[in-house]
Amino acid sequence: GAVVSQHPSWVICKSGTSVKIECRSLDFQATTMFWYRQFPKQSLMLMATSNEGSKATYEQGVEKDKFLINHASLTLSTLTVTSAHPEDSSFYICSAGKTGGRANYGYTFGSGTRLTVV
Amino acid sequence: SQQGEEDPQALSIQEGENATMNCSYKTSINNLQWYRQNSGRGLVHLILIRSNEREKHSGRLRVTLDTSKKSSSLLITASRAADTASYFCAGGRGNNRLAFGKGNQVVVIP
Numbered sequence: 306g307a308v309v310s311q312h313p314s315w316v317i318c319k320s321g322t323s324v325k326i327e328c329r330s331l332d333f334q335a336t337t338m339f340w341y342r343q344f345p346k347q348s349l350m351l352m353a354t355s356n357e358g359s360k361a362t363y364e365q366g367v368e369k370d371k372f373l374i375n376h377a378s379l380t381l382s383t384l385t386v387t388s389a390h391p392e393d394s395s396f397y398i399c400s401a402g403k404t405g406g407r408a409n410y411g412y413t414f415g416s417g418t419r420l421t422v423v
Numbered sequence: 424s425q426q427g428e429e430d431p432q433a434l435s436i437q438e439g440e441n442a443t444m445n446c447s448y449k450t451s452i453n454n455l456q457w458y459r460q461n462s463g464r465g466l467v468h469l470i471l472i473r474s475n476e477r478e479k480h481s482g483r484l485r486v487t488l489d490t491s492k493k494s495s496s497l498l499i500t501a502s503r504a505a506d507t508a509s510y511f512c513a514g515g516r517g518n519n520r521l522a523f524g525k526g527n528q529v530v531v532i533p
Contacts, residue, residue, distance in 0.1 A: 349523040398465055411456055411468035
C-alpha cells in the first residue's frame, strides 16, 4: 500500500526561528502533495498544493513567504515555517497521491507534525 | 472555504451498536471521501463514493450519497472500541484537492 512518512512528529521551537517539516512518499511517486493545518478539535484546512518541479499553489489567505514549500523530487515535499510565532502553533499534515493524481482513489496522509512555538 | 460540513456531533455509543454520521456540502464535487483520525494522528482513508454513485459498502462501513440534497452519511455497523476516533468527510474537487468538513467525534464504550 501507499505509505507517506512525515517528520518530525513533533517540534518545539523558539519564536522567530524557522522549522522544516518533511513529507516523503515511501513506496510510490507523488507529483502532487498537499499541506494542511489543523487546530485542536477542528477540521483540516488546505494550505497549499505542492507540485513537483514547480511552484506551490497556495490557498487564499495563506502567506507564501511564511510557509515555504519545496517539492524537489517525486518523493519529497518540505514545508518550512519561517520566523515562527506562537500563533503558528498547530498540527500540520501532508498528504500525497500517486503520479497522475488520486482524487478518485483517496489520498494517503502522513502522521502529522505538532508544532509548538514558544 | 470548507466544502464538506458534518452535522457537528459527539457520538457516544455502546460497543456493538451502529454509528451514523452525516455530512453536507455546498458546491459540486467529483466524489465524497470519508477519513478517520485517531487523536493526534494523521488521517486514514476509509471509503470513497463517486458523484454518480448512491451507496457503497466496505466491510462494516456503508456510505450513501445524495447529490440532490448535497449530503452523505457514513454508517459503521457493529462498532468496536477501536472505532473510537474522529471521522471527517471531504469533497473531492478540481485539481485533486479535498475540502474537509468539521468532523464527528465517535466514542465507542466497551
